[in-house]
Amino acid sequence: MSLCYGGDASVIQERIDRAVLALMRFCPLRKIYLQCAVQGTAVMQTYDLATHTPSVGADPYSSRREIVVEEHGHLHQLNLDSQLISDMERDDLHREIYRTQGTLTSCFGYDSMGRKAWQYATTLPAEKLSQIQNPLIKPERYVEHAYNPIHRRYEYDPAGELSRTLDKLRGETRYEYEANGQLLARNTGRVVDGEEFRYDAAANRLNFNTSRFDHVKDNRLKQWANQEYKYDAWGNLIEKTVGIVRWQTFTYDCENRLVKTETMADTQVESTSSYQYDSLGRRVAKQSEIKGHTDHKRFLWQGLRMLREESPGQSSLYLYEPGSYAPLARVDQKEGEVENKVYYFHTDQIGTPLEMTDAEGQIVWQAKYRAWGAVEKLVVNEVEQNLRFQGQYFDVETGLHYNTFRYYDPEIGRFITQDPIGLSGGTNLYLHTFSPNNWIDPLGWCSTKLGNNMGAKPGDGMANHHLVPEELIKSPQFKTMFGRLKGIGWNPDGASNGIFLPGSKNLAQTTGMPGHWSNHGQYTEAVKNKLVKLNNNLGSLTDIDLALGVKNIQAWASQGLENGLFKIDTITGRLL
Numbered sequence: 001m002s003l004c005y006g007g008d009a010s011v012i013q014e015r016i017d018r019a020v021l022a023l024m025r026f027c028p029l030r031k032i033y034l035q036c037a038v039q040g041t042a043v044m045q046t047y048d049l050a051t052h053t054p055s056v057g058a059d060p061y062s063s064r065r066e067i068v069v070e071e072h073g074h075l076h077q078l079n080l081d082s083q084l085i086s087d088m089e090r091d092d093l094h095r096e097i098y099r100t101q102g103t104l105t106s107c108f109g110y111d112s113m114g115r116k117a118w119q120y121a122t123t124l125p126a127e128k129l130s131q132i133q134n135p136l137i138k139p140e141r142y143v144e145h146a147y148n149p150i151h152r153r154y155e156y157d158p159a160g161e162l163s164r165t166l167d168k169l170r171g172e173t174r175y176e177y178e179a180n181g182q183l184l185a186r187n188t189g190r191v192v193d194g195e196e197f198r199y200d201a202a203a204n205r206l207n208f209n210t211s212r213f214d215h216v217k218d219n220r221l222k223q224w225a226n227q228e229y230k231y232d233a234w235g236n237l238i239e240k241t242v243g244i245v246r247w248q249t250f251t252y253d254c255e256n257r258l259v260k261t262e263t264m265a266d267t268q269v270e271s272t273s274s275y276q277y278d279s280l281g282r283r284v285a286k287q288s289e290i291k292g293h294t295d296h297k298r299f300l301w302q303g304l305r306m307l308r309e310e311s312p313g314q315s316s317l318y319l320y321e322p323g324s325y326a327p328l329a330r331v332d333q334k335e336g337e338v339e340n341k342v343y344y345f346h347t348d349q350i351g352t353p354l355e356m357t358d359a360e361g362q363i364v365w366q367a368k369y370r371a372w373g374a375v376e377k378l379v380v381n382e383v384e385q386n387l388r389f390q391g392q393y394f395d396v397e398t399g400l401h402y403n404t405f406r407y408y409d410p411e412i413g414r415f416i417t418q419d420p421i422g423l424s425g426g427t428n429l430y431l432h433t434f435s436p437n438n439w440i441d442p443l444g445w446c447s448t449k450l451g452n453n454m455g456a457k458p459g460d461g462m463a464n465h466h467l468v469p470e471e472l473i474k475s476p477q478f479k480t481m482f483g484r485l486k487g488i489g490w491n492p493d494g495a496s497n498g499i500f501l502p503g504s505k506n507l508a509q510t511t512g513m514p515g516h517w518s519n520h521g522q523y524t525e526a527v528k529n530k531l532v533k534l535n536n537n538l539g540s541l542t543d544i545d546l547a548l549g550v551k552n553i554q555a556w557a558s559q560g561l562e563n564g565l566f567k568i569d570t571i572t573g574r575l576l
Contacts, residue, residue, distance in 0.1 A: 075322045078329070085319060085329050085342060098129065101329075101344035102359035104149070105129065109139055111156070113483055116349040118143045120151035123361060144168070149363060154349050159474040162349065162437040169379065170368055175437055183435045186371040195371050202428045205412055219428045224412055235429070237409075237416035248398065256417055257281065258407055261398050271397040281405055288397040304404055304443060306393065318387075325390035325442040326351030343383065350440055351390045356383065372413030372436050373401065391442025406444035408432060415444060422503075426463075454498045463503035463516040465575075467557040468492070468550065469524045472531060481535050485550060488543050496551070499558050501575065508573035514561055515574040522576040523566050527557055 074094045078085040089098040095114070099106045104121045107129060111117040120143045122129070143151050148168070155164040161181060165173045176185040182203060186195040198206040204216035205224050216222070220231050230239040236256055240248040251260035263271045273288035278301075285298045300308040305325060309316045317331040327345040334341075343364065346355040352373070356365040366380040373389050386394040392401035392408060401408040406415045413436065418429035433439035451464040466473075473482050473492045482492070491497070501516035502508040508515035534541075534549045541549065560566055567576045 078319060080317075080319075080331060080340075080342075083342075085331075086344070101346075101357060101361075102342065103361040104344070104357060106150075106346065109143075113156075113160070114486055115156060115160075116154055118151075118153040119346075120145075120148040121346060121357070121361075122148045149357075149361070150346050150355055152348070152354075158476040158479070160438070161435065165348075169366065177435065181434045181438070183371060183437065193370075193376065197371075203431055203434060204428065205414070219430050221412065221414065221430070227411070235418040240409075250416065252417075255281075256420070258417075263398065273395070273397045283402055286395070288395075290397055305391075321351070324351060325440070327353060327387050330356070343385075345387070350437065353385065353387050355380075356385050358383075370410070372410050372432075373408070374410035389436065389442075390440045391444070403444035404442065408444065419444075427503075450493045450495075450498045454495045454500065462500040462507070465499050465501045465516045465561075466492070467497050467499055467554045468527060468531070469520075472524065472528055478531055478535055481531075481538055481546070484538075484543065484546060488547065490547060490550070497554060499561060501561065502573070505572045505574075508568075514566060514568045515572060520575040523557075526566065527553065530556065 074090060075088055075096075076090075077087050084100075087100045088096050091097050093114075095108070095110055097108055099108075101121065104123060105125070106119060106121045108116060109118045118139050122145070124147060140153065143153060144166075145151075150168060152165055152167040152170075154162060157163040157177070159177070159181070161175070161177050163175055167173070170188075172189060174187045175183065176187070178184050178199075182197075182199055184197060188194055196208075198208060198210075200206055200215040202215065202219055204219055204221055206214055206216075207224060218235070220229070220235060222229055226243045228239075228241040229237055232238050232252075234252075234256055236250070236252050238250050238252075240250075242248075245266050247264040249262045250258055253259045257275075257277055259275055261271075261273045262269065271288060271290040273286060275283055276285040278284045282301050282304070283299055284301075285296070288295050296312060298310040299306055300310070305320060306318055308318065313335045315333050317333075318327060319329045319331070320326060321328050326347055329345065330343045332341045332343065342359050344357050344359075345353045346357065347353050352369070353365075354367065354369075355363055358364050363380050364383040365378075365385040367378050368376045370376045373392070375388075375394075386396075388394050388401050388410070389403075389408075392403050394401055395407075398407075399409075399411070400416065401410055403415070405420055406417050408415050414430045414432055416430075419426070419431075422429070432441055450466060454464060470492065472478060482490075486492075502511050502513050503516060505515060530553045534546070534553070538546070561575075568574060569576060
């Protein structure tokens with residue numbers, strides 16, 4: 001890596017492997033960041049200090065750019081050049097309640113815990129919605145109104161897990177979980193498309209005809225249902241067989257990145273593909289051939305989010321919710337056409353696209369999913385749409401989802417290669433999440449939000465530990481207390497509620513800190529005793545006193561972990 005400075009120190013340029021990655025140019029009112037892919041395509045991001053307006057463009061000298069207008073630090077309006085893409089309205093807690101999406105307006109409601117409780121898209125103008133949404137009227141009366149082409153409601157269990165959804169297209173779906181939060185079942189009321197799951201102690205999928213005490217050696221799943229899997233010495237999936245008619249092979253480079261695939265069906269080559277990456281590991285191009293049809297695509301990135309997708313004759317610009325991988329809109333430009341086409345995403349409670357509508361409010365793409373992200377049925381497929389879980393892109397040639405730094409298999413709900421950040425992402429290196437209804441992993445790295453907020457360093461072997469454990473935060477015993485805390489902005493996954501602990505026996509012995517790679521019931525009980533005392537005085541505490549009380553418990557727990565207050569396993573050094 002090298003840094004280059006201009007004569008007046010106004011330009012800073014960073015180079016890695018002969019590819020320009022970032023250029024910063026300063027002037028009195030603006031800071032400009034310029035990023036280049038390996039092929040040389042530029043992305044410009046500016047921030048106007050006078051108007052507090054950040055913007056993004058594909059060319060520093062082009063008028064084609066995304067402009068974000070913020071009000072009090074929250075997204076209020078999104079434009080492309082002079083074209084309005086979306087306008088947002090927020091409540092007193094700055095939560096989005098209205099979003100214009102072409103001729104449709106999407107509306108959102110929240111429960112007392114701040115979770116999304118309902119949403120709908122309506123053809124009624126935004127100015128009339130406040131008259132309809134009367135607090136004296138039950139939400140389902142206007143959420144499920146016949147004028148709404150899209151509507152759904154969400155319900156949660158006492159542990160905070162999604163327990164039930166009611167959807168105009170998909171009907172009622174119920175979810176069941178194990179005590180540790182793993183998804184146990186998805187029930188639709190129809191036997192034919194219900195799903196049940198079993199796992200070993202490391203959260204690997206098990207068949208129902210195996211013993212509950214079985215386990216998957218090295219977490220490398222070899223067989224599930226009618227599918228068989230083979231791995232190389234580095235733990236990369238190299239062969240996948242489905243029944244006796246379908247066979248896939250996967251080839252990797254020296255950095256364990258997928259570079260080539262081949263799919264055979266009934267002894268015939270069905271598809272082949274190859275992939276290219278830049279020096280940061282982002283996929284920048286793919287070539288595929290499916291049943292004789294060849295396809296080439298290039299991808300342009302803004303940081304670790306895919307900004308633009310290019311194929312012969314067309315480019316698609318993706319716009320996202322701020323600070324998120326949840327897609328908001330897509331702008332398509334076809335070669336030779338002056339006008340672009342804007343499409344709007346309608347996502348679920350964790351940001352997975354369920355519908356896409358055009359500027360006239362017509363549904364042009366709509367999908368039904370199975371529990372772990374595989375599309376069960378494309379109900380409407382007038383426009384190609386490949387985004388899936390946050391950070392995932394569907395590859396039709398393989399059926400896999402590209403997940404920034406890995407590939408995800410939605411049929412079995414796990415990655416096909418080991419976690420590049422090692423044990424920092426958990427002890428099962430193939431695990432996606434315990435529950436796809438409640439967790440996301442947009443980078444294919446880590447199954448929790450805590451590590452991101454703490455600034456976890458990939459590959460350092462440290463694990464992210466909640467000072468106040470999640471099971472206590474979700475416990476009905478403390479529901480009121482943590483509800484108050486969240487209402488004043490306390491974040492259970494915030495950096496203040498975390499500490500880095502060794503993720504292995506060797507590292508625990510080296511650092512002298514308790515190891516973190518399994519349950520720690522005794523530690524949880526000790527923190528619980530502190531919370532009980534605080535909770536007993538809840539009625540007499542102001543919000544400030546309550547926040548300070550939890551802060552003191554966090555400080556006590558952090559110091560105790562550093563000073564040997566809590567018991568550990570004498571052989572392994574693991575926190576008990």
